Amino acid sequence: MSVSPPPFSSTSDLTPDATKPRWGTRWLGPLVLLGPAGLWLLLLLVLPTLVIFQLSLVPNIRPGDIVNPSGIDNYLLVFNPTNFRVIVRSLGLAVGTTLLCLGLGFPVAYWIAVLAPKRWRNLLLLGFILPLWTSSLLRTYAWITILRPTGVLNSILSTIGLPTLEILNRTPAVLVGMSYSFLPYMVLILYSSLEKLDRALLEASADLGATPPQTFWKITVPQALPGIAAGSLLVFITSLGDFIDPELLGGASSMTVARLIYNQFLGQTQNWGFGSALSVVLIFAVSLSIALLLKYGDSSATQR
Amino acid sequence: MLQAATHNSDLPTLDSDFDVELRKVFKVFNGETAVRGVEFNIRRGEFFSILGPSGCGKTTTLRLVAGFETPSAGEVLIRGKSMTHVPPHRRPANTVFQNYALFDHMTVWNNIAFGLRIKRLGRSEVQQRVDEVLQLVKMETFANRYPKQLSGGQRQRVALARALVNRPAVLLLDEPLGALDLKLRKQMQVELSNLHQNLGLTFVMVTHDQEEALSLSDRIAVMKDGKIEQVGTPNEIYERPRTPFVADFIGDTNLFEGHLESTDGSSLLVRTHSGLKIVVSRTPEWSDRTHQTIVSVRPEKIHLHCAPPETSHNTFEGRLKHAMYLGTHVHCVVELVSGEMLTVRQATHLETLPEDGSPLYLSWSPSDCIALAARST
């Protein structure tokens, strides 16, 4: 059987000009549709970002100073060892949180989307995202109550005769708090991705001799890859910007990029230029990771 | 009958003559019985079809064989071995899924190689077997494409190749051609048939398309409401249906409800509710205990006459309601004097079609109709 691909349609090229809408009307539709959001984005995203970029080029700028871009000193400051370590630390925390959320979220999302009875799904999801309805600050304080030396966790541990844990004011507490905060997002996104999973593919895999674990790694995970990527990215970016959890749970070594940026604007020594440079670096790093992900993260996604 | 399995199967041949056996299999879903005591044996190398209307339990039956469902009662055997505790990934059967279920994150080549890699075959053997099967389904040039880049027919071939490359004892096909358009379907029917003949493999196909089942199968199981109505060769199913359902479901037919008036050694006399008397040749399946009966006459077995014919049996007077010219034949609807509507298929040897409303005579031979026990179903 010879199946020839359909020839590229060239009808649009051959369409006589007379049938084309006039220039004005052709652009009117998109303009009306995109205009409001576009204006919104321009005013509240593009313009401020450009302002931040310009600020980042002024060394030692403080409120009241003239904005007069004059060099990249602020960027050199970003990469001095102290600040660079803060960035690396924040990236580490974000990556750790992302992995934790993925590890904890995937089984849950898989269970809700694939194994749980259909009529329970919405309720289960609702139950899972219920914590999002409370303030994030409240949730963080709840963790303090649980993790503090004489808190809920240690009371339980000592009641059942186990040694108590010193978690609060250490990095593990930050990871616990952040992954708890962002887990619902991960679960929601993974769920929507796994829900679309064609069960026939799993059966096909079993039919071809794959054991359930093999099917999971070779079929389920690749099929859910766009969801995994989207969820991870969302969690990564949000946790990179989080400073409530590190601040309240991280103890004496809680400095993160977000907090560092905050300090440059609202701290005791204001340095808007350096803060802006840090922001630009952060924006750049995040954009780059998104771009890389889009390009290489899921090559098969482009086939869909 | 086709030759016994001579294909190169990875499995040791077992003593059983049957590749697949179902013994009183039941399947209940949430209180709904989908399969009720299905029993059949499929011979080695046979092309076996399960035919029935949608919801009759045919796909469930296939899934019981594949192992995606476990029987609520009864037993499934493949090559004489009970499959009760064998999960799908360890059954010597491979499935071609209804919508192909191709892995769209893998190329055609990787899709086909999937099963072999799972079995950890050597690189060169995988290469060789995948190439071989690609050639078999004439898809060599598409090895590096992704499923989404293929047409329906091409995907169908890949799905076939992916199952065949594992050299299963049984190939299960779930409505394999259902998603294809008519022309492609005809073409693939021929290819499926050739493939079956060349490989000598046992094929079990589920379909709702009677024509497909009749043209491809060695034997057909007709299912209705979770039960097997009849198992037989296409000829048996068509010519000697056992139940009114089979008679009606396979091809077109005219049914007359009535009761047995008298019987002798070779024929039965049936009186229909409208008072017609029909003489029917006795078949070996006929049971003398049957009283209420349904007579089935295929449209193409009925002869049309403009004047009363000379034959004495089964001659009835009527009037042409409607005639449709269909090239190879004419499809007529005739209303009998007694009120029944009959469809008649007449080869187009009539020089002129009788006009609608004109009186006609119909007749058929007692051996061209069949009397079936009327069942409540």
Next chain:
Amino acid sequence: MPSTRLSFSGGHSTRRQFLKASAAAASGLALSSCGWTLANVRTNVRTASDVLYIYTWAGYTDRELIDQFYKETQIRVIADVFSSNEEMLAKVQAGAGGAYSVIYPSDYMVRRQIDLNMLMELDKSRLPGLDRLFPKFRDPSYDRDNRYSVPLSWGTTGLIYNRKALNPPPTDWQYLWDYQQQLTKRLTLLNDQREVFGAVLRSLGYSYNSTNPDEIRAAYEKLVRLKPAIAAFNSDAWRTQILTGDLKIAMCYSSDANEITPENTDLAYVHPESGSSIWTDALVIPRTAPNIEGAYAWLEFMLRPEVAARICERLSFATPNATAFELLPREVQTNTTLFPPESAIEKSESLEPIPPDVGEIYNRYWTKLTSG
């Protein structure tokens, strides 16, 4: 390069000019030929004269105070709160402070706002209560002669500790290093780089406001040694933690200590021997104040001895008002947490604004310290 300067000085900045500034920002990026400034924008928000917006610290006003003021003046007070001087300054500089007629900055921030020309010079004839202040509050270093600000409360920075958990009890900052092993992860310091560095500088015998890089480095190095024992830097969360026994000692403000010591009699506050900071929170009227009459009424009200004494008791901060002090019950007057003896305060300083380049040094060490 031609530069336009939009300054927050003076009252000539308007909305229109903000738009100009935005345009300048855009064109500046496009042409890279004209600069612009990080101007704070004055917004003259018109509010009714019977409503007074104040911008204050949490816990500095209560229902009773506002009700009493309303009864007397028919002016409704609406209080917004900030959690740090810097937050307040940033918000006001960003133009979001236009509604406020009274703000409550601390000493060094008063100085800063005066330098930034944000405050209205007070008409003392309208504030007869000013001469009832203790002499030292009539001429504070951050605002000589109270030209722009009225002191409202004061306090010290020190240590709150659990008497049952610590033996011997602490008397000075040095205690933290001497008993570091006992205190591991049972100690918090304020989340304020100047206060933390100031305390350590003081324990080394230097000024709380040192601008000497070597002294600051020495303080940093000393802090690094204490670091393993520090559970966290926080200015608020220590309260519950010390009440529940998770902390043995915490650096805190005297007013906060005074508030929670009654809840647990094991807790005590100590003013470190080697000295600490003395802070003053003041009332100021910003130049942008929409309700100046109301603002003066509020200042006059707060200076009244009866009112000052009542809030000193109720809201538990020390009053700088001498007449009010006399009205206080004996046990409040002798509360050394609120009113430490003069001898203890002698060595203490108030936080002074420091030059930006020195601030940069503090900042760098702080980042280093808190990034582990």
